[in-house]
Amino acid sequence: MKKLLIVTTALVGVSAAAQAGELNVVSWGGSYTVSQVEAYHKPFTAMTGVKINSIDADNPATPLKAQAEAGNVTIDLADVELSDAIKMCDEGLLEPIDPAILPPAPDGTPATEDFVPGAIQDCAVASIVWATVIAYDKTKVGDVVPTTVADFFDTTKYPGKRGMLKAAKRTLELALYADGVAPDQIYEVLGTDEGVKRALAKLDTIKKDIVWWEAGAQPPQLLADGEVVMTNGYNGRFFAAEVAEGKPFGTVWDGSYMDYDLWVIPKGAPNLEDAKKFLAFSTDTQRLADQAKWISYGPARKSSNALVGLYQDGKTEMAPYMPTSPENMKSPIWTDPTFWADHDTELNEKFNAWLAG
Template sequence: MKRLLILTGTAATLALGAAYAQDKELTIVSWGGAYSNSQDKAYHEPYEEKTGVNILTEDKSANALAGIRAQVEAGNVTWDVVDMLQADAQRACDEGLVLQIDPDEWLAPAPDGTPASEDFVEGTMGECFIPQILYSTMFAYNTEAFPDGGPSTVEDIWDTEKFPGTRALQQIPQKNLEWALLADGVPADEVYDVLATKEGQDRAFAKLDEIKDNVIWWSEGAQPPQMLADKEAVIATAYNGRIFNAQVNEDQPFEIMWDHQMFETDGWVVPVDTGEEELIKDYIKFATDTQRLADQAKYISYGPARKSSAPLVGKFEGTDIEMKPHMPTNPKNLETAIPFNVQFWADYGDSLEERFNAWVAG
């Protein structure tokens, strides 16, 4: 059984409490790979050292919404904290699967005393969602496949004559439908209005039809860098931090194409009925404070969700590489960025996922 014990008193009692802490556990669900490693270094290991709590990790965030649904419906919730995309978190919140969060109760203030509700980047905090990082999904390519220069625009991804080869796309409708409309000439500021219509959805799927024969699909964040390295694909959508990791740690000849990156927030939710709310609150307050979010940027090129963390971002751990230019929040990288519309996908996700999955299988 997982338990939380707070003891005060003599040194002997404190020593007993420290030993007792070894029996406490939290099960935290995340994405695996370089991202989970960044969490281990910035959050989990320091928290374990500070408290003696044992952190168990499961790399199941790719199916987090379905997993929480199944556990709650079965009355057997085994996940304590779940790393989740903001759109899926909103759907889980709407369905009553995760706890509502009061940021100023749950989270630490900024070092200057600014309440947490005012210190996180505007629009990132959700009713049941605690933001950690700002990241992007964008296109990347293997430069060895394009000695004369690779694609530079979303339209180029659809140009299979000028840029031949297999594209690896994530097997979800999110972002693929938006990019399809952009490639078909829809202005960036009209994409979601168009995609909200039956005609716009038909248009997006028709555009995807044009490259379907050149596409392989991925579902886990570690797959696109591997597909590019193996030349199973020459162009891939990917999380920017995964490509940065492959460039820096594995010396892969990859290039990021920042054109119309899809800018998004990732963070924590807490399933209902975990039975460990106080311990979870203690962990989350620690893991989302200003220093911890800045520390994560030492290990992966995702921007911290706290405003007070941004000035503390420095170099990639063990190198002289400045991290700020590699962040999706870098002004140059943001020039054509599209904010991912969380509310749109909370409203349309189920129907478009059903249609997309049928289209992939067809």
């Protein structure tokens, strides 16, 4: 709540400034926002003169929904997860996006064919494919490094605290996968009372060893501070800590949770036309490839992949760190956005009751 108040205050502070020629863009902060600023914001401002006010939130959907419901919108665009985009679109809180505004690929392929499946929604357009993965401290796990989700749950083989997201989403899926449920059956199981109980029972096996996190910047910090031996978290954050900061981290791709992040425009956005121009610009082939120079998230356009090369350090090949790399796609759990749009509230209530128990 404290973070939300800070974000809301920041939005109020810049709302008066966001007249014509400025956009309020809300994203997740950290190395992810840096990648957007470098790949999208700076070149868009250089091309159009439109200033971008970049605002951080733990989850950009939260202030966007609050503003839309209050009828006092100061946000022009927000970067949100797929399930939130679908839910808010269904609730009439978002502007519809006409795919015709999206530029084709350099070879002329229409955007509707160039984006990966599911990336273009009625009210949202994806920029990245990202993953929640497990990372570990190489200095704490010994000579035999963890390679599976089962290792994450094995505190005998790998003693020490575990970091986990304090939410039903991504936590219950991980528990079911660790308990032997195949990725393509997870949502079928999780849609039953027995499946929820099974996931919570698996979490019970390490509950006393869990350090809960809520913001994306926390997992790498928990590892760096020695508070945990392993933690789940966003692959781009771990990449930044390992490659850019030189932290002794390793990554477990087994059971990685794959999702999209998408741009949405709230109903009542004060600068609608510029917001649409920015959305189209920031999801073109070159811009999505440029973002991959700054963070290890896979571009949502097929035509961008051939342009992905080295990290900004000029020496690190980005492909092995991408969620969309074939080597990292052996056992992914693809999010079911419709499932979460329908069950998020209910499952979080059950999860929170378990936490308090």
